[in-house]
Amino acid sequence: MLRPQWMSGERFRKVWQFLAVTVLALVVSLGSERLGWLQDYENIFYDYWHQIAGKRRDAQHAAVIAVDDDTLLQYKDDPLAFWQPIFAVAMQNLTDAGVKSIGLDFIYAVSAEAWLRKLKLPDSEVSRNYDAPFRGQLAQGNKILIAQLVETSQGDMEVMGPPPEHLLMMPNGAHDTGIANHFPDNDKLVRTFYPVVIPDKEFPGVGLAMQLALRATGGDSHADGWTFAGESFSRQRERRRIGFVGPPGSMLTVSMHRLLKADALDDPEVKKLKGRSVIIAPNNIGTSDRHFSPYSRVLPGFDNEPMTGGEIHANAIETIMSGIYPRALSHWVAWPGLVLVLVFVVTLFLRMHPAAGLGVGLAFSGAVLIPAFALFQKDLLLTVAPFHVALATAYLATLALRLTGEERQRAQLKSMFGQYVSDVVVDKIIADGQRPNLSGEKLEVTVLFSDIRNFTTISEKLDAEEVVEMLNAYFGLTCEPILEQGGMVNKFIGDAVMAVFGSPVHYDDHARRAVLAAQGMAREAEGFKAWMKQRFPDRGLPEFAIGIGVHTGPAVMGDIGSVKRREFTAIGDTVNAASRLEGVTKELGCVIAASAAAITAAGGGIRTGRRQVVHVKGKAEPIEVFEVLSD
Template identity: 45%
Template sequence: MPLKLLALVLLSVALVEWLARAGLLDGSERRLLDLQFQLQGQRDTQQQVAIVAIDEDSLARYPDAPMLFWTDRLAVAVERLRQVGVPLVGLDMLYSISPERWLSTLGDGQFPGARDYDRAFREQLASGQLLLVASRSGSGAAVSDYLLPSPDYLLALPDYDLQAHVGLADLLVEGDGLVRRFRLAPVAAAERAQLQDDLPHLSLPALLAVRAAGQDVRAGAWQLGGRAVQLDQPAAVIPYLGPPGTFHSLPLHRLLADDALSDPEVLALRGKLVLLGATAAGLNDAHFTPFSSDWLGGRSLLMSGVEVHANVLQALLDGRLLRSPETVWQVFGLLVLSLLVVCCVLRLPVWATLLAWLLGLALLLALGQWLFRLGWLLPQSAAGLALSLSFLGVLGLRLTGEERERNRLRQMFGRYVSEQVVEALLSSGERPELGGQAQRVTVLFSDIRNFTSISERLTAKEVVEMLNAYFARACEPLLAEGGSIDKFIGDAVMVEFGSPVPLGDHAQRAIRAALALKKVSEEFAGWMQQRFPGRDLPAFAVGIGLHSGEVVLGNIGSPVRMEFTAIGDTVNLASRLEGMTKELGCAILASAECIAEAGELVSCGRSEVIRVKGREAPIRVFEVIGLHQGDHENA
């Protein structure tokens, strides 16, 4: 069994690890990750990032102005942010064409002043404190894959440095349509290596964080929030601070108001990094996040793209990135978990094992949630599957093993003891030591009087018919009293009371069975007369010997054939007492030990001190004639 359990644990962990590496657990891991974010709710932390939102109210203030011509308002907003002490502003809106360039397509000279429409906006770009965004339509391996801001704006950047002033707005959308992870560099290293132009490569949040830390955007690694991050590190889970609306959002029209520089909410932006973007539903920049999903597959609570970027930027500034244990520790943890499951449920009842499984899953979720709040991501789907596989494996081994054990015990005892005794043996959880164990029992021996004379006057077939008919009747009271029919020896039967299940009243049971057996023999005498009339057969009767004492129970025999039986002096003496019944002229003869064990309820007839073959010391025996049970008497 230990080897089977160890193999079960190793197989469970290997299967779970293979399923995880094959990506077959990704769906459940995503759902569990979503659940962890939802259970966490809104996390209380000092926000270093703020959002200036182009919301429905701001759009309503300027209903006749297309978004293309909002650059003058954006310039005012950025200037006022700089005045209140905002170090950097990230514009999460892509202007691939400028108003000046668009107006020029309608004809030169038709719109006086059009050439200077974006002057203020370009001045903000020239300050280096306003960062733009670009996007990709392909892998990023070719220049044509990039959708860049208008050349009018790129030319206004300090030193025409796109990598230091333009970030990528691309979000990493997973297979189920949710945004859970981010990359510092949305374009993979292999694709970037194919480019000759100095194109943007950092995401907008990463660019803002690196610029705010005063580090080189062209480096391959940075120290952000006290943590070392690599340019091409794997995608990391976005540690969302909470559901949509968690970040402080200042409507753009508040920043454009005449009294904006005296507005407490505007002044509260001092020292923060600001993302300026669209939150209005009509501007189509909304995404599904972990707070959008439910276990039924529904979607709700869209989050604006600018707030997703704000969560990433805040995580980089805090240095709070969710970490996953290394693979070796994950495998070690699965092994320990599986071994704990095996040890805990190995000896529990089946119903308790089911409860332990459910409790284990609940504790696993609770542990995962606690570690999640501390910044660790446990592979809960893999752990839950390993726990379940170990549980089912142990339960399967137990059920099949117990079923085999039940069948073995039924095969061993089912023909010789009652079904109630078998069930009691199985329910007790104790198993007889087949190699031999000492146990106190009462042994009953019974044989048919004058069997030799009877068998001489019957044919062999009739003898077998008689024995089968008699033993069918005789076994009923013996089994009813919990007796274990050890063996049939010709016309004799050997029965133990108190084996294989110990019984405290084995002597009383044996005496009741003996009295019932005597009654059966008296009734069977009538059957003999009816079945074999005119054969001049001796009267049918039995002799019964009883003795209580210690016997040795175990498997006796050869490797070819073995049987579970009782041996010892107690068995021999019971057999000798059965043989003395005819000599003493009584039907039931019990030793003094049996009478003392049964108590004062036994009605005895004559008593003798006799010597039996094989014993030097004489023994006292009693004729049993009845057994009182309160007001009821068997006689």
């Protein structure tokens, strides 16, 4: 495939890496979101936003009439099963106070009158008329009783509703009931409700909150759909988010015992109920009708108490009638934002060290929480999970590319340089991302030459195998200081070693590294004397010694050789000068001779001795040479 000039080589590879990582992160993130895999994780932030926001607004359309401990104490001798006359008084006062619809969040499988008839009490009038006030309230048409979905012993679901005596008094019979079940998410927290639980319009399957909203507005529960505050509701079974007005206790709540007083209608708290839909519900300490909500997730410094079922229903009514609830931000807004973040972050990931990239990823993961919470305050949901998954995927994909790419580069570099550079040098080349230019480039480097003094005499007195043994032992020791200082052992020429500092990996202090390596080689040579004496005693060998020349200057670095055999090496006057300086060590009677250029580039702290000016073949100007002393 033809590519434009600007897309060649390394740049083309980086562009494709960028595109691959970005697309992969988007596919994994958005795909996981669409499949619903991120919902549990997203719920964590959804709950925290609720807790941090606290109370958000005052309810305008709903309220709770609490059957609390004060109310129970006032009628402590009356079992709840026989509270119908008490509820009737409360309902009448609520109606007189201007309440639009009333829900009773208590379910009776059997009426009180049926219980009394069962007991066969002498006064049969009581068993016939005990519920009369309550039945009279039901007949007014603004009351909703509850029904519940229950699981049978066979595992089926059936609806348990009020007793027939009560249903017969209601204008729409069973259609004046609302299903009061709560439907928690996988983590047992209630965040949503069903306006319609059972879609069949011939079946009383409308939810309690929707029924009360319909009664308050004169709506028809048999209709195919409804509209509240500009929001459409179909008859289908659809989950809706509850627009909680605040944590438990935020909903307007009036104790029922206030409604049972003779002057109830003069009570300021009761007057606040005008125009609202209310739910009479248990709110005493021992009630089991408490449920976990978004405010129940553990967050240090916040109350994590559950919310009563009545308050949850009231929040659902408020949601329907106000049209206020957290709405998902349009994908046309959220997804471009995700793409922009990914483009920026992936670019950084591909350029930065993994540790720094991890820090960037964590920083962006935290930063996205700021607009997410700010939007939540406006009842808009910016989903956090897709951003986090995209960032994590991008980071891991980049890390995988880096690891596989580094291994491939490591193998290529090892193949190119053989055993002549240390792993540290290879790692630095990979980390810097600057591979040597094999086609050739002129660089400022420091070249080191070293050879063995009197090698010809030594080799004449040893067998061939012994010469090889000696050289291998010596080279193994003398190359270590070069590798430790980041130099490249470029080649072995008989008994000589040539090393280059400053390429293939650049160090600003390459001259200093070369001088320090030379001093290390001198120490190794000093120790090698003992090895020679022990290995070849009584052979009449001259004392083992070496000479080292060091020079800094420009050299051409490149991959040089034939098609069958090539090597990365340095050529030029700097190489020749370093070789010549190695020979000067004999004239100076020293181990290390370094040019003034090398000493100057090495910086302070290098101890020097004798000085001499020498002429190098091919150079018009003489070179000033210094003896380098041991450190």
